[in-house]
Amino acid sequence: MLQDTTPPANNPPPPRLPLLLRRRGLWMGIAVVTAVLGLGVATFVWSSLRSVAQVQEDVAEMAASLQGRSLEELTAPDSYAALINRIQEIEARLEELRRSGQAARVLGWVPGAGPKAKEAAAFLEMSSRLAHGARLTLQGYTPAVQALNAGGPGLDTDSLRQALASAEPLFVEAQEDLAAAKRLRAQLQAPELLGERGQAYVAMIDQYLPLLEVAVVVAQDAPHMVGDALALRQTVGELRVSFSDPSALLSRPQETEARFQEVEARARSLQASLVTVKSNVQGGDARVDQALDAALGLSALLAEMGETLGRFSALSDRTLALGPMTPEAGALLGQELPALRERLQLAQSQLESVQSAFSQQGNAASAMLSLMGGALGSTTAPLQREESLLATGTQSLDFLFYLLGYDAPRKFLLIGQNSDEIRATGGFLGVVVEMDIDRGELKALRYQDSDGVDSPTYETNPIAPEPIFRYLWMSRFLFRDANWNPHFPASATQVADLYQRGQGVEVDGVIAATDDLVLDLVAALGGIRVPELPGLLDRATAERYVKGILTYPCLPRHASKRNKRCFDEDLFRAVIQRLFSPMDAQVRPQMVGALLSALGSKDILVHVFDQQAAELLWQHNWNGALQQVDHDYLMIVDSSLPGHARSVVERRVQYQVTLDPRQPIQSQLLISYQHKGTVADPNCRQDQPKPTGCYWNYLRVYVPVLADDIQVPPVPLPEGSDWLIWGYEPADSLSIISSPQGGLSGFTEIGGYLPAEPGQSVTLPISYRLPASRLRAIGNGVYEYRLLMQKQPGTPVEPVSLFVQLPQGARLVKSLPAPSAQQGDWVRIDVDLTGDVTFVVDFQV
Known part of the structure; x- marks a missing residue:
């Protein structure tokens, strides 16, 4: 018989404790597993972030070591190889971390540490690809660096271009790595999960990734740009040194013109390359665009400077051929100088614009511009070379405007100094020549003897310096002794003052020349003819007349009655006439060499009373000033x-x-x-x-x-x-x-x-x-x-x-x-x- 198994209505159900325990055990197991996984992920994240922090410190240290170093220092064989090795070490460490963290990417669901693990793994993948791309890029440029270090007077730009072409496979692979790194960077959803140091590393990546992309594009699409940039840098640096002395316009006009033409040609080629690079750089990074625009502005500035200063250099050679201060030379300069001044003002405006653009870029743009432009200086003074060249050209042009009377007629005193009777600024004053110049043309010359400048009563002359009073018995300061002060700007002021007192004529400046300079010019010109002597007078014979060993006749036309002074006057006339006449190309170098040598030995001194025009003379110590120094x-x-x-x-x-x-x-x-x-x-x-x-x-x-x-x-x-x-x-x-x-x-x-x-x-x-x-x-x-x-x-x-x-x-x-x-x-x-x-x-x- 079947038994009724239904429990009585008033009896409680049997306990369900075993099932509950089983379910709790399941959740506890899950919790334990999750905790273990979380601990493992956290450990990975912690160790990864610690390692990343160390990598970030290494990269930051490496980046800091690059700041302020010249291109020559960075591309020295040992330095460049060490840089590649350093990146390779960082790359190996990142790759090891990346492999160890691949399993953690699938555990992003783990509460707490999971998102950090996912972000850290993506970060390591990005960093590894970036390091690999950076190393390949530098290795690709190694042949170019080797060509750069090959030595010799100039760069072989064809070899540079071929070297970059041979490294094409490296650049292709590098471009793939950099593109992958860029995509991974965009996929980082929460960089703040990487901590403060991790975020700093991301910021550093954001700074240098565009640089590497540009370097790869340059190597692939505009390889000749590297050669142009480096050659341009070298030429501009050399010109800054040689052109810092404006006398280069006289001593080497054709060479200087050719160098500036080279600057113009390379700058225009660089400009075209930059346009190509800008169109091929992907991603539309605003900083890259701004830096490329600044580099384009710089290349345009260099092209303008090269063309303008090249024309300026050619002008000096043409002027010497026509004869300085002849009507023909005056007309030529009157046409060219205003045009050159306008172009230099335009270049100055371009320089200010480039400086403004550059100052807004910071160190990343500085490095980028140095890479692309090549003609830049250090990161702290990137346009120093260009600014120096422009300043020299502008200063020289302004001085010529003043000296040649293109803004107003000028009157200068040319005084001869006899060094045998030595005085503070070169010698006793003998011949005095009053020169009138208007719009580049010598209008008049008036010769005098220094003894005849003062008004005979001497009442308006100042009291003489104490040594002149004691040892020359002169109570009044006479014109012939006016160069007593060794500081020539002060002596020139005294000369002009006494000339105005004695002759009633104000002058705009004073030029002093020793008899040694005049004799050197006689030799440079291949001899000279003077009115009262037959034949061509050589230097040795002229010196005997200058010293009074030989007697020269005085005529009524002479300003002096002393035989020696009469010869000095005629010699001055003859030399000045030759200097301001059309000059044969074979004579020009000797004549210019004698004048420039005299500037160095102070056998010629120049001081003008216009403060702005005088800056050039002060800067190059051509005015015979005693220099104030702190030593x-x-x-x-x-x-x-x-x-x-x-x-x-x-x-x-x-x-x-x-x-x-x-x-x-x-x-x-x-x-x-x-x-x-x-x-x-x-x-x-x-x-x-x-x-x-x-x-x-x-x-x-x-x-x-x-x-x-x-x-x-x-x-x-x-x-x-x-x-x-x-x-x-x-x-x-x-x-x-x-x-x-x-x-x-x-x-x-x-x-x-x-x-x-x-x-x-x-x-x-x-x-x-x-x-x-x-x-x-x-x-x-x-x-x-x-x-x-x-x-x-x-x-x-x-x-x-x-x-x-x-x-x-x-x-x-x-x-x-x-x-x-x-x-x-x-x-x-x-x-x-x-x-x-x-x-x-x-x-x-």
Whole structure:
């Protein structure tokens, strides 16, 4: 019989605990598994992020090491290979992390750590592809770098192009990697999950990925652009050096023109390449577009500068062929100079526009522009080379406008200086030429003798300087002595003032030339003809007339009545006439060379009274100024009061300094004169000077105004001096003046009347101290001592010896010029003073 198994209605159901326990066990198992997976994913994320952080630090360190380094430094074989190896190491580390994290990509559903794991895995994939693409890109450019380092005077652009073409497979693969990295970067949904360092790395990727894309496009679509850019960089750098001295327009006009034409051609080729690159770069990155636009602006600027400055260079050659200041040359310059000025102003506007665009780009654009433009400087001053070239061209053009009278008629004084009777700026003033120039044409020349410039009563002339009053017995400052101040801008002002007082004529500037320059021009021109002598006059014969050894006739047409001055006048006329006449191409280099050599030796000095026009003269020290410097300084100035014996006297200078960064500089100066005359001068009277007799020299030494404890022995007057003969006091001629007037405020002047008799030697010792601050600390215990020694115009080449005692145990780091000898703590430097010299001694303590 069947039993009823239905439970009674009042009985409770059996317990369901086993099922509940089974379900809870399932969820607990899932939770445990999830926790384990989460812990594993978290561990992966944590280790990945730590490794990524380390990679980011490595990349940041590598990027920082690239900042501020020149293209030459980056592409040096060792540096470039090390850079590729560094990226390869980073690439290997990223690839290892990427492989270890592939399994974690499918666990993105894991709560908490899953999204981070997914983001980290995508990040590692992107970073790995980017590193691989970067390495391939650099390897692709390796042949180009090797061609760049091959050496030689110029770049072989064809070899560069072929090298890039041979690396085409590398660039194709690199382009695929970079495109993949770019896609993965766009897929990153939450970079903030990577942490602060991970986000910094993403930002760095955003900065450098466009650079690599552009580099690949350049190599594939415009390979010649690399050669153009590097060659352009080299040419612009060389021109910046050579053209920094505007005399290159005169000395090498055809060469300079050709170099600027090369700049124009390469800049236009680069411009076309940039247009191609811009059209082929994918993605529309705003920074890339802006940087490419800035590079296009730069290439347009370089093309404009190359064309304009090339025309400027050609103009100087054409002017010399026509004859400077002839009507034909004046007409040519009148047509060309305004057009060139307008184009330079346009180039200046372009420069400002490019500078503005560049300043908005930051370091990424700086690196990109350096890669594409090639002609840029450092990242901190990217347009320094272009700005320098443009400034030189503009400054030179403005000076010519002023000098040649294109804005207003000009009047200048040309004064001849006789260096045998040495004076502060080159010699005693003899011939005076008043020159009228209007719109590039020489309109008039008026010759005078310096003795005839002053009004005979001399009442309007100022009081003479004390040495002229004492030793020339002149109470008034006469025109012939106007160049007493060694600072030529001050002397030129005095010359113009006395000329206006005596002649009632105001001038716009003063040009001083020594007789040595005139004689050098005679040689450069192949000889000269003067009215009262037959045949062609060579340099040697002309010099005998200049020195008064040969007699030249004076005629009523001459401004002077002295035979020597009459010859000087006719010689000046003949040389000026030849200089301003059409000139044969074979003569031009010699003539220009003589003029430029005279600028270096200060046998020609120029000062104009317009402040803007004078900037060019100040900048290149063509105005004979005493330069204010923040280090040691020395200039020695002779003045014959009176006489012409300087040519038979040799001067030698020895200067000794003891250096210690903790102590004042101890300076000792020895100035020695050796009179080479063989015939004794028994009278040796100041009022009876002879060409080979006693050298009646008033000596002045200029040292920094901070010099103290100046020690000089008495400089007694010789028996033959008029001051002593007439019984005037004091008998000691020594004077020490701190900050004299007339542009000499930064100096101390040590002066004395120091004659030398035939066959005798005279030596004057001077010692003083300079502050230790005159030594400049460079860093790492290295200090620099500098001495500027300026040459007096009109003086012959003379030997100078600098003795430097270094601190005990110090090491010599650098010496310019090179040492003649070194023993213990002592360094000796010997030079022949042909012009101003800056001595540099660096030492480490």
